[in-house]
Amino acid sequence: MTDPALNDGSAGAGDLRTAELAGRLEAVRRRIGVAAAAAGREDRLPTLIVVTKFHPVEDIRRLAALGVTDVGENRDQEAAGKAEILAECGLTWHFVGQLQTKKAKSVVRYASAVHSVDRPQLVDALAKAAHNERAAAGRAPLDCFIQVNLEDHADAGAHRGGAAPGDVLLLADRIAEAEGLRLAGVMAVAPLGAPPEPAFEKLAGVSARLVAQHPGAAAISAGMSQDLEAAIAFGATHLRIGSDILGSRPVVG
Template identity: 90%
Template structure:
């Protein structure tokens, strides 16, 4: 099915993929509501970011018709292409993967937020790119989440998820806060592989509280994926990055 055939949102009768996505999305939304209620967080639910990497633009258009407003991608070339195709959907794009400094100029053209800021060089590259982009288009500031490495430094280096060491977060935060065109949003993390997520998310909550003490506006916590969203919500996640439980397995290549 082409994008033009999906201008009505892909919810037309006879579109089994739209029905599948609707069911999966509703199931995840129920999980979020239940976890928030269990944590006593019924006043404001976390923002759901549907991670759409490797899935076609047609699926994202279907999701937009189902009320999804925020989507996440982790590869610039793929994200830039989709953002261009889907410009009429009014989506907010989040870059959630490891980001090379040379890609900063491209990412700021479509992304409202980068969730993987983990080193001073990337802060500087994003600031420079934003200076040029704002001069050309007047776009809003870029939300920056500091990715925090929650792994045991003595653990298996092969399972490394990336991110800044917790003790480096405040220095990075100061650098972001001082940069024109960047807005310090908060922290982001991925729970370590092969371990219960609760201790990691508890550690992230402590890092977040330390950050907020120095930068009161940086209270966002981007944490939680398909397998651990309940634990993330229990420890204060404000943004969830959910992919496979909504979109299913990534499409076959070739």
């Protein structure tokens, strides 16, 4: 069965959809600008990654025409198909979901960055795949963000995933030593049902400790539609925004 997200989605009111996306995109960019100004970061706006999971390729084409350069996906099968179809758009693809080691070979073929590196086995799988799939073609190293679990209680990892803060430096060393990988920084999702500010403050502390050991790993991937302002206030360099730009996920019937 063809993945509905790989259909072009262009039947009907294409111009209306482009206008809708343009308005939503502009509203998010305004929010980013206001939040960056409040944080004294007008000259250092974070990278906007539009998370396009479950949305059709034609929406991504529209976004590219509107100036979007970075898109995020969290399912390899869907992402791989979209990246192939949209190769001419020159987009930068970010893998932002939980990743099985067996999918590493596929992901490194199209993604420029993986934001969910959370265990040594995944580092090793990505390194092997990057060596086999990227190095021979002369492609740049794969950017790796260490996903950090910011939950306070022990069983919370089932909700968000990620490495414990105390394990970040060990993972960082492993990534830094791997040929074909580049340690970019950290990533996290704010805990469910709690204010995001304490979590992002905690992430900023984890980032500072990482940068003290690996000065080039200063990126912080944090902030989604509901909490981008808090993420920017605590130093986010990459935002992962989906529903506020693309709207609700399409109904699969």
